[in-house]
Structures are given as C-alpha cells and as structure tokens.
Amino acid sequence: MASPVIPLLEVRDLSVHFRTEGQKVTAVDRISFDLAEGEVLGIVGESGSGKSTVALALMQLIATPPGSIDAERLSFKGKDLMSMSDREMRAVRGNEISMIFQEPMSSLNPVFTIGNQLVETICEHEPLTKRQAFAKAVDLLRLVGIPDPEARVTDYPHHLSGGMRQRVMIAMALACAPKLLLADEPTTALDVTIQAQVLELLQHLQGELDMAVVLITHDLGVVAEYTHRVVVMYAGRIVEEAPVADLFAAPQHPYTELLLKSMPPLDEDLHRLLAIPGSVPSPTEMPTGCRFAPRCPYAQNICRETEPAMIRESPARAAACWRLVDYKVPA
C-alpha cells in the first residue's frame, strides 16, 4: 500500500468545544488522521463520541457560538480550511467536500421540490443554465437509482420514502463530483433492507467517481464491508486507527476489542452495538487518565492517572493504551 505524497485531507490536533450555560464542553479532543484520495475511512464509536462533530468541523459548519474549532492543521488538497474566508469555504462545500446527514426525513427542505433543491446546488457551483442543470438533476436521480426520475424531480420530499430521500441526498451530495464525501450514518434511520441498498449504492458511486469517503457509523458490520481503514473514537478522542482487516484480526485497544465482542452474529438483523457495560463519560466530567479506564477490564492505576499517548506501530496502525507501552517496554 503506497501512501500518496500529499494526503487529500490532513487533520492534526482538531478540537471542537461547545460553550453552553457557562460550561465548556470538549466534544472532539485533539484528534489527528489523514485521508488519501479515493480512500474510504470508517469512523466508529458510541453515541456522543463526537463523530458528527468531526464531520461538521471539516465542513466548517459548527455554529459559532456556541461552538469553536481549534486545529493545528486542517488541510484539504494542501489548502488550509481553517483560514479560508466564508466565500472560499462556500466554494468548497457541496462542491469539493459534500456531506450526507444522519436524518434523511428532515434533511430536505419540505417546501421545495426535489428538482429545485438539486438544481440549486448544481447552479451554485457550475456554470450551467437552469435547463441544463435540470437535465443534470434528472440524470443524478437516475444515477442514484430512483425509478422514473423525470416524474420524481417535480415531487416534494414528503412524497418520497426515507430510503428514496436518502438517495436524493446522495444525488445532491454528488451533484458536483466532490473529492471527499462525508457520510454521517447515512443509513441509521433506514430499514435494514434499504440500508444495504443505500450502502451498495454509495460503494458503487465511490468507485465510479473515485471519491474519498468518510463513513461514520455505529455499525462494525458496515465498517467491515465498506471501508478500507478505520478510526475508533471514544469520548471525543481517537483511541485506535487501523486498516480494516488488522482491526478485526487483532484489535489493540480494549474498547475496540469490546466493540468487536459486542457485535451481534452476522446472521442476525440486529446490527447495532450491543451494550458495553458502563456508559460514555459525560463531556463535563471527563476522567483524568484514560477516558475508557472506568469501563476497561484491564485498567491499571496508571490508566486512571495519566492519559496514554497514541502509540504508532506502523504508519497505518496506532492505538492509545498503556498496555501497548508495557508490551514495548517491559517493566
């Protein structure tokens, strides 16, 4: 696996804070990762671990206030997203970086037609006439597998099912052939059978358009099937990063290990994570040491006192756990 000279996306020490009622909450805490062109990266983690916040920060769509973004480096194609003006950032959004959201039922504007919302995106970034953009909108709907696109293009969102709406969202996100697609739990809200269809579609289009994809999910089954590399998040931190095969073969972080153990058998429909004992710490009461220590079956004293750093075993593999340090430097 040859890593490219310049990664498509470089994230270094990205933090996102929210200030609510005088309290400062750190939703994402000094995370770093790279993404190559055409690569599919999974981000997994329990609810509240900060996955959506990462995606929104990449889009520069965190509301400020109450939010604030800090980053050592946040560059896309070598350009720093943090220092872009509002106008420059708007030229990136929906054009070079697109996002699909968790909630297909509410993510489309109810009072405009599907066609109107698609045409608007196309015309924002491409020098096409309304008529050309409309023809392209119909093509896009066909591309995402919506039957009878000429008729559907004049429909309003409430005419469509959740799965169809998510297809429209995908069509909208792909309208300007982005280099990077952020898919935030694109199928969580859909029926199981529809989930697979939508993910197959995404995979197909990813190959076709050679996009990089950040696929955010709760679901390790999805990770195994559709991603190349995985980042595991816990309470705003990245705790492990690995190529997909390695992660499933030999998880290094106890949290990943428990996640894998809690995965339901493949023949069951229930793809959601079974519970790991205990719960994610509230962002206002973060433990001092390793954030997973209170739930970790291997926790030692050091785990509760000092936060472990990311130990990088190879360019693509790293985890933040004191056990790795112990293995490397036996006491």
Added chain:
Amino acid sequence: MIAFILRRLFAVIPVLLLVTLASFLLMRLIPGDPAMLIADISASDAEIEKIREQLGLNEPFLTQLLHWYGNLLRGDLGESYLLGRSVTQAIWERLPTTLSLTLLSFVLSTTIAVTLGVIAAVKANTWLDQFVMSFALIGVALPNFWMGLMLIILFSVHLGWLPSGGYVPLSEDFWGWLRTCTLPAISLALLQIGLLSRITRATMLEVLQQDYIRTARAKGLSKSKVVGKHALKNVLVPVITILGISFSLLISGSLVIETVFSLPGVGKLLGSAILRRDYPVIQGGLIFVAVSMIFINLLVDILYAWVDPRVRY
C-alpha cells in the same frame, strides 16, 4: 387546486347562512319596536301601524325570514332610518375608504413585520435584536387610537407633513390618497407589526435550527439564500395562518381609526349608526364585517395550501 377552492367555497355557505340568520335575529331581539324608532315622537298609532306594515313586521316570523333572505340575495340590506338611502348603497360608497385603509396597513404591517422579525432572528441576542423587539413591544402595548393621536400631533400639528384627517379617493389623486391614508394606516399597522414580527422572529429561530437549513449550508449556499429562500418560505407557512386573524383585527381596528382620522369609511358609518340606533345600518355593517372576514380566511386557506405542498387538497 381548483377543486380545493370550490370545496372551500361550498364550506363557506353554511357559515354565511348562520351569520346572516344571527343578524336577522339580532334585529328581532332589540328591545322596542323598530317602527316606533322610525316614526316621529308625535306620530299617531295609525301612522306607526302603517310603518309596521311597510317594514313587514306584521307578517309571520318565517315569512319575514324568507323575505329577508330573498332581499339579501338581491343585495338589499334594507333602508337606513336616517340617511335616506339604502344600506347597501351607504356601505358601497364608503367601502373604498375602508379598503384603502385596511389593505394599505395590511401590506405595510406584513412586509415590515416579516422583515423586522427576520432581522431580529438572524441577529438574535444582539443589540439590534433587542432594539427591534422593543420597538415591536411598543406597538403591542399602546392602543392604536392613542398612537393615531400621537402621530397626528407629531406629523400634522408640529411638522405639518401629512393631513390630520379627511380622505382623497384613489381614483382622483394617487398622492393625495397616499397622504390621507398614510397616518391612519400606520397607526393601524403598529399593533400588527408588533404581533407579527414577534411571531416571525420566534418561527425563524426555530426554522434556523432545522436539519434542512444545515443541508442548505452544506451545499455551499450563501447566508442570504439560506435565510431568504430556504428559511423564509418555511417561516411564511405559520405566518400566513395568522394573517387571517391579523386582517380581522385590522378591520375591527379600522372602525376606531376611521373615527380618529375622520375618514368616511364603513367604520365611521357603523360608529355613527350605533350612536344613532340606525339598526338596518348596524345590521348591514355587521354582515359586511362578518362576510369580509369569512372571505379573507378563505383566501388565507388557499394561500396556505399554495405555499405549503404538504397540505392536501
């Protein structure tokens, strides 16, 4: 859509019947004999009996009712006791004035209120928001006749910019019409601006939190498009439902404001009819007000269905 409008029109019929029936009954419930009211104090019993005969008061109740509906269908609301002309004619003559006043202040209040509400929401919790909302609060807190008097003192008495009363028909002179209508329309609009801008602000704040707004921003749209297109149309949906009530308030407000600015409108007609117990005019005025409110609400329903595609028709 056509079928929807027709269905709504049919639904209006029973309401109209009820309203007209109520106003008919109202006339029967008034204490005293209408014939006595019309007749001179010195009139003899025979003369009063003759008037009673003329008014059809000696007919059986049902005959009177049918007669009343028959006249109504021909647009005949009876004769004024005092004006020496038919009620329909009296209202018809004064209608342009009232329409000018209410429509002008409707347009003024709606555009100003929506603009203010949107600005306040977009700039929520800044000094601008607070300034705009305090202004709106003044509009709600002060009665409109008082505002009218204050405006007269400022703009007519002290500055002499605008007339303090009177009316120039639109057909005669547009600028004259605008000059005579501006102050009354503003005093009438202030309350509406206060109410509507607060509702617009609250709705806009809610809409701006919606997922589809985030989607619109994620597409790379400018803030003006996100607010002016995606948010605004969603804000208008609930605001439109209030416009019906708002217009009803304008009509009842115009009754007072026409008197303050001595505008020869339906409100002034009704006001003096009440003072002088000109019952046919009162009755006609009530029917006029009720019917216009019914049709305005019908219009609002149609507008609502047109703006919000989720409404089934």
